[in-house]
Amino acid sequence: MAWLSLGCSVGTAQLAPGAWGPWGPWTPCSSSCGDGVTVRTRRCLRSTEEEPCTGDPRQYRLCQLQGCPSGSVPFRAMQCSLYDNKPVLGTPVRYRWVPFHGAPNVCDLNCLAMGHNFYYTFGRVLDGTRCSPGSPDLCVGGRCLSVGCDGILGSGTRSDACGQCGGGHEMCLFVHRLFQGCPFGPCPGSALTLNIKVTDKSRNYLALMTSDGRYVLNGDWSIAWPGPYEVAGTQLRYTRAPNGTESLEAPGPTDEDLHVMVLLQEHNPGIEYEFWLPRRHPQPSRGDASPLRQPQPRGAGSPPPQEPPVTPAPVPLFAPTGRCGRCRPTKGRSQRIRHFCQSDFVFQGRILARRLVGQETRYEVEVQTPYRHRFPLVRREYLWVPNTCGCPPLRQGGQYLLMARRHVNYEHTLNRILLQDDGYARPWTPREDRLVREAARHCPQPQPP
Missing domain, CATH: 2.40.50.120 (OB fold (Dihydrolipoamide Acetyltransferase, E2P))
Structure with missing residues (x-):
C-alpha cells in the first residue's frame, strides 16, 4: 500500500495598500488680512480588499495676505470677544473675555474673564490662529504646527545650510578653521557666504570692513557697541563679553565680500571661524591664509575674477590737487x-x-x-x-x-x-x-x- 502525503501550506495574502487620488484645489485663505491657512484634500482610492491609504487626506498651507489695518483686533482676541455678555457656566452673570495664554493646550480658545481670576475654554481656536503671541507656528485642527520652508504646515521641511529648501547640504561646503598669526589675516570674506560665525577669546578686537574699504565694526579709532548691524545684505550680530570674548554671527547670504581683521592688543591665541559656501562658488584654500596682509584674494589655482578689462588712462598722474597728468616712469x-x-x-x-x-x-x-x-x-x-x-x-x-x-x-x-x-x-x-x-x-x- 502506498501512502500519498499532501501538504497544504496556509499563508496570509498581502493586501495592496490603497492609492491616493490627486489633490484638490486650495480653499480660500482663512483670514482676510495678515496670516491664515488654506487647505486642500484628496481621496483614498481603494476597494474592499485593499488596506486604507497611508498618509493624511488634508494638507494645510500658510497664506500671508497684506497686513491688517492699524487698530484691528487680534485674531484670538476676536474669537474670545464673540462670547462677550453671553451666559456661560449656567449662571445669569455676563462677562467680557480676553485671551488667556497660560493654559496647557495653546490651540484651545482659552479666555480670561475680565476683572476676575478664572478662565474658560470655549473649544478649539479657528484654524490659522497663532499658537502664542510672537510665535510663527499656527493652530490647525487643534494642533500647533510649524511652517516648513515649503509653506506647508507640519511638513517638517527645512532649508539646509545653503538656503536650499529640503536640501541635504549636498550643494554647499562647510568651512571651519582656526586662524593663528600676526595682527591681520583673512577670515570668511566671500560673497554668497552663509551662517558665518567668528569667535575670538582674547583682549584683541575683531574688525569688519566692507569690500569698498568702509569699516562696519571697530575701525577708524573707535570701538563699536555690541548689537545688530545691517551689512552685505544680511543682519550681523556682534557680541562682546566682559572677559573679552567676541563673536560675529550672520545668517547670510552676503551680497558682497566682507573682510574680517584683528586689532592686536596681545598675542593672537587663535580665532575660530566657520561658514558655508555654495559648491559652485570659488572655495577658499588653506594656502591663502597669509599671516600678514588683509584682505587676500582666492587661493592658488582658482580662476581669476570675471571683471571687465580696465584700460589705463592715457596720461595719468597722481597730484596733490587730485588732477591726473603724465606718469613718471622709474628708469636707470x-x-x-x-x-x-x-x-x-x-x-x-x-x-x-x-x-x-x-x-x-x-x-x-x-x-x-x-x-x-x-x-x-x-x-x-x-x-x-x-x-x-x-x-x-x-x-x-x-x-x-x-x-x-x-x-x-x-x-x-x-x-x-x-x-x-x-x-x-x-x-x-x-x-x-x-x-x-x-x-x-x-x-x-x-x-x-
Whole structure:
C-alpha cells in the first residue's frame, strides 16, 4: 500500500495598500488680512480588499495676505470677544473675555474673564490662529504646527545650510578653521557666504570692513557697541563679553565680500571661524591664509575674477590737487638699485584684475617669481596703489617686475603691500630679470648685532 502525503501550506495574502487620488484645489485663505491657512484634500482610492491609504487626506498651507489695518483686533482676541455678555457656566452673570495664554493646550480658545481670576475654554481656536503671541507656528485642527520652508504646515521641511529648501547640504561646503598669526589675516570674506560665525577669546578686537574699504565694526579709532548691524545684505550680530570674548554671527547670504581683521592688543591665541559656501562658488584654500596682509584674494589655482578689462588712462598722474597728468616712469640703474634695496617685496607678477576702492587702486596679482621679500608672500596678493590715475600703468594680463613696500598705518588697522605712484613697476623681460638679480649684489649687508 502506498501512502500519498499532501501538504497544504496556509499563508496570509498581502493586501495592496490603497492609492491616493490627486489633490484638490486650495480653499480660500482663512483670514482676510495678515496670516491664515488654506487647505486642500484628496481621496483614498481603494476597494474592499485593499488596506486604507497611508498618509493624511488634508494638507494645510500658510497664506500671508497684506497686513491688517492699524487698530484691528487680534485674531484670538476676536474669537474670545464673540462670547462677550453671553451666559456661560449656567449662571445669569455676563462677562467680557480676553485671551488667556497660560493654559496647557495653546490651540484651545482659552479666555480670561475680565476683572476676575478664572478662565474658560470655549473649544478649539479657528484654524490659522497663532499658537502664542510672537510665535510663527499656527493652530490647525487643534494642533500647533510649524511652517516648513515649503509653506506647508507640519511638513517638517527645512532649508539646509545653503538656503536650499529640503536640501541635504549636498550643494554647499562647510568651512571651519582656526586662524593663528600676526595682527591681520583673512577670515570668511566671500560673497554668497552663509551662517558665518567668528569667535575670538582674547583682549584683541575683531574688525569688519566692507569690500569698498568702509569699516562696519571697530575701525577708524573707535570701538563699536555690541548689537545688530545691517551689512552685505544680511543682519550681523556682534557680541562682546566682559572677559573679552567676541563673536560675529550672520545668517547670510552676503551680497558682497566682507573682510574680517584683528586689532592686536596681545598675542593672537587663535580665532575660530566657520561658514558655508555654495559648491559652485570659488572655495577658499588653506594656502591663502597669509599671516600678514588683509584682505587676500582666492587661493592658488582658482580662476581669476570675471571683471571687465580696465584700460589705463592715457596720461595719468597722481597730484596733490587730485588732477591726473603724465606718469613718471622709474628708469636707470641707480633707481633700480635704490628701489630694490629699499623695498620689502620684489617679485615678478601677472595682473589679474583691477578695482578702484575709494581714492586708491587695488590690483589682484599672481606672484610668479619672488626675488626679495622680507615678509611672507602667497601665490595671489592684493597690491595697492594710492591713486586712481593708473600710475604706474599696469595692464590687466600683463607681467611686471614690481618693487613695493609693506604698509602698516598708525592705527594698525591696515597691513598691506603698497606700490607708490612713482614706484618701480616695469614690464618683465629676460633682460629685466637679469638686471634685477644684479641689483641684489649692491644692497648693503646687514650688520651683525
